[in-house]
Amino acid sequence: MPDIRPLVTTKRVMALLKQHFHEPILDLSPVEGGHVARVFSFRVQEQEYSVRFNLDRMMNSNFPKEAYLVRKLAGTSLPLAPLLYVGRLGDLHVAISHKLPGKMLQEHTPQEVQALLPQILELLHAAHSFDISDTQGYGVFDDQGQGTDASWHASLLKIAEEEDERDYFGKWHHLFKETFLERDLFERLYQRMRELLAYCPEERTLLLSNVTTRNLLAQDGKITAVLDMLEASYGDRVYDIVALDFWWPRLGIREAFLADQQQRGHALPFYEERLLCYECHYALSGVHFYAHSGDERGYQMARAIIQGKLAAFSQRGERNEL
Numbered sequence: 001m002p003d004i005r006p007l008v009t010t011k012r013v014m015a016l017l018k019q020h021f022h023e024p025i026l027d028l029s030p031v032e033g034g035h036v037a038r039v040f041s042f043r044v045q046e047q048e049y050s051v052r053f054n055l056d057r058m059m060n061s062n063f064p065k066e067a068y069l070v071r072k073l074a075g076t077s078l079p080l081a082p083l084l085y086v087g088r089l090g091d092l093h094v095a096i097s098h099k100l101p102g103k104m105l106q107e108h109t110p111q112e113v114q115a116l117l118p119q120i121l122e123l124l125h126a127a128h129s130f131d132i133s134d135t136q137g138y139g140v141f142d143d144q145g146q147g148t149d150a151s152w153h154a155s156l157l158k159i160a161e162e163e164d165e166r167d168y169f170g171k172w173h174h175l176f177k178e179t180f181l182e183r184d185l186f187e188r189l190y191q192r193m194r195e196l197l198a199y200c201p202e203e204r205t206l207l208l209s210n211v212t213t214r215n216l217l218a219q220d221g222k223i224t225a226v227l228d229m230l231e232a233s234y235g236d237r238v239y240d241i242v243a244l245d246f247w248w249p250r251l252g253i254r255e256a257f258l259a260d261q262q263q264r265g266h267a268l269p270f271y272e273e274r275l276l277c278y279e280c281h282y283a284l285s286g287v288h289f290y291a292h293s294g295d296e297r298g299y300q301m302a303r304a305i306i307q308g309k310l311a312a313f314s315q316r317g318e319r320n321e322l
Contacts, residue, residue, distance in 0.1 A: 049098060
């Protein structure tokens with residue numbers, strides 16, 4: 001898989017860090033696991049830090065947005081790393097933050113992750129109950145908290161549109177001709193999503209939008225950090241369980257979230273239809289990303305998963321008609 005993260009030399013990183021720390025920079029090393037940001041960890045005396053670099057091709061979701069969220073969500077139970085610096089290094093966005101303890105959930109055993117499920121549900125509740133009445137719009141929002149779209153449905157439907165050339169994917173329709181991205185697959189998924197949108201409410205809650213085993217840290221049986229909030233958005237709370245249900249269905253987030261919401265007094269009508277709609281959207285985003293990055297293995301995995309979910313949904317419908 002080609003590395004599409006920005007290229008930043010250790011020498012350049014060290015020069016930047018010396019502008020912000022007077023003590024020696026120790027143990028500078030790259031951190032693997034991400035797809036978009038280039039990340040390094042380092043130590044100053046006994047304190048551990050991380051520094052991240054993003055391309056300047058993320059118009060509405062870059063580190064200034066993260067700084068906004070760290071300020072906005074201070075005092076909530078969402079564990080976000082304190083930011084020490086957000087700025088630029090040439091054409092790159094830069095963020096320096098304290099390194100929170102723990103390791104990614106994907107590095108824990110399945111049993112350990114399963115035991116963390118109640119805490120994951122609490123994180124979701126903390127986000128979904130946060131007051132966003134002083135903001136506007138739907139979908140991904142900017143570093144002022146303003147959503148980019150007029151409705152939740154509109155934010156989902158634009159997945160098929162080409163982006164501004166200054167944004168991450170830019171003019172991307174050439175991928176249908178130049179890569180393994182299948183136009184007929186994309187169009188089928190998009191049409192199914194459009195049909196299912198009729199079941200989806202124009203709800204407007206704060207969504208973490210990237211709740212995955214790669215984006216949460218845990219240590220000693222406790223979730224210690226949400227790593228990346230750049231995809232945070234406004235919309236239907238059901239969307240927040242899509243990634244875990246898509247890649248790790250054995251966790252049981254689908255059933256657990258429904259039960260948790262019912263216990264909290266939140267009805268989720270047409271739950272299965274809403275979830276499948278959002279999983280079509282998630283799959284559209286996924287196959288798009290994998291084609292862009294040249295990862296055919298990831299593409300085929302996402303393709304197989306969404307096709308399996310569509311088939312299972314269709315079979316459930318047939319049984320219900322009998």
